[in-house]
Amino acid sequence: MPVITLPNGDKKVFEKPVTAAEVAASIGAGLAKAAIGAKVDGELRDLSTVLDRDCLLAIVTAPKPGQAASADALYLMRHSAAHVMAEAIQDVLGKDVLLAYGPPTDTGFFYDMYVPEGKKLSTDHFDAINTRMAEIIAENRTFTRYEQDAEASLTRLQREGNKYKIDNAERALGRASSVYKSSKPVADASMIRNPDTTGLSFYATGEPGKNWEDLCRGPHVPSTGRIGAARVMSLASSYWHGDENSDRLTRVYGTAFASQADLDAYLNQLEQAKARDHRVIGKNLRLFHIDETVGQGLILWTPKGAIVRKELQAFIAAELKKQGYTEVFTPHIGSLELYKTSGHFPYYKDAQYPPIIERETLEALAACSCAEVMRRVEGVSARLAAGINERTKAQTITPDRVLPDEQLVKGFMLKPMNCPHHAKIFDSAPHSYRDMPVRLAEFGTVYRWEQSGELNGLTRVRGFTQDDAHLFCTEDQIPAEIQGCLTLVKVIFATLGMKDYRVRVGLRDPDSSKYTGSAESWDKAEAACLEAAASLGVAFSKEPGEAAFYGPKIDFVVKDVIGREWQLGTVQVDYQMGNRFDLSYIGPDGGKHRPVVIHRAPFGSMERFCGVLIEHFAGAFPTWLSPEQVRVLPISEKTNEYAQRVAGLLREAGVRVGVDAGPDRIQAKVKVAAEEKIPYLLVVGPRDAEAGTVSVRVRGVEKDLGAMPLSAFVEGVVGEIAIRRADLTVRP
């Protein structure tokens, strides 16, 4: 006698077990018709799920026309559409395409599959796949769930010869995989585990034994017709279980929506996003250039982009000054020994440009074997090893890396981080506890050997300038310093009108012993990070196990126009660097103490941050950031002279101004300037020349706003720039 509690608190009592569909029908015909799934005690289930005990039940419905679909409804449709797409692909390419794993995602779904040798899935197949998917949806076949016990299931999968599904099944059953030795955990075992029985569930799209079937945990919509609209989107590749040593699979992305209109709107939105892409805008507005002859991932800042970057940097620098930072400059390279001391080399050598070795040394090494060269480059002196091992109280440098001095290869590295240089600056003078914290800031350019496939416009590059600083402080000062970093973030994001970011607080994994520093220190630092993050007023997540081994951290993450997340900045507490570099300050007791170091680059790099800003503003920067803030447009060449006078006055006032003195008509000049997203256009003709006025047109306002005295305009625009206003406010 199940008692079903509905979301509004109503209770319904049934004499015998009922399906969720029957409950929906008992509530109303309209609900029954709209129902596509059920949420039982918070878990998404098929509508056909039998309810045989007391539970909370919410019916998941397809949205009415014009209404937004619920996340649950989209999940059901997309999970179901993944089956439909898989069937369509097998119809088009053949049954020997082996299905592996096909979950819903935020914007659709994908299905990983193995395409046998000799066959190829390409975008040329998309029309056929889409057509077939539409047919399957039109056939409105029922999603039929049935269960088999473990042995029968495995026997069946063996017969079908799909090792991926066997692997899935074994993992779902909690057994070690007999097919794969991958050390990585299954991506999401719950996708296929049947929570109710010890067996496994299968779904037939139609009749079991007759129509297409797949091992699947579910749930699904009742029938294919309840998927509003679906289509295949793109091809990519993936590894089985995300393990690059495992099989390479073809990942087919698709998406589904409750209606064709929703799908069209989504596709349209993707189109729009493309126009906001910083790579597109950067090219159109001539902000930056990447040249293959210069090198992958190396940004050439063209004059206009250089202005944006410079203004942004000046803004950040001004805020740092207010917070008591002191600026330093350090070179782009440092000796190998420096990075051996910090530990970056050779531990992160794969992520760095290879060492720069002097010509004579290189010639001497020419006779050595490759392995010998590596050994001599990566080796350290006995003195250095002893020092580090003593200070870190561990065998940080193993004996096999210690070589006699004459065998060590000396050389330099392009710096992958600024901290070793800054540590050396700190160490170059004695420090009293009275001087702490020491805040060393530098827009420091670093170089990292990112994998070529990861490079992306301004957001992932190989040479970039961090808004870096290192705060050398006492343990007691950590909370205030972290708070200061976050205040800076708040001020700058607020000025730029950026609200769409999230914060991750990386905490230590309590089970792990890999961390350095005492438990009490960690507790305090973690508490300080959490408190500071909470004070920002945006969403933040605690991420246990995500701390660096040397301390907890706060990361700032933003999304680009196509939904990819990029980490901007980070604030990291570091208990280790003081040891590696033997840093100290004199305490009140007259003795030496280790400073704690806070690494902070809240905006990450100027490159990535500018990329994000370009997308944030869609290239329409506020006046203070705009490469060209005002453009004067003479009506005809007869007023060119007046236009030049206007421009001269603005330039004298510190405004970046241009003049379009060409032979075009005013309509053409306005159009061109609008496309270049210039904040203010001043149209000047004989009337203005006579009266000493300018006719103002403001970006985003599609008409002439009338004339105003030139002096008033200058005053207005200069004021707007001075306070870094986010919007355009000067009006006649």
Next chain:
RNA sequence: GCCACCGUAGCUCAGUGGUAGAGCACUCCCUUGGUAAGGGAGAGGUCAUGGGUUCAAGUCCCAUUGGUGGCUCCA
């Protein structure tokens, strides 16, 4: 780095084995005008690079290089 796709004028792109094209931008000429393109002419190419197949290659094949989307990675 791996997989797939792509690379034609400064930009956006057409060109399915037979004489390299369009629009915009650029230069010049006409037009001297009041708010999203007035008109005309001209110039601009080693079709990413290198090799191969072919009587003939932008087009087909191989390699390299760069880009895009994913995967993996990201101190």
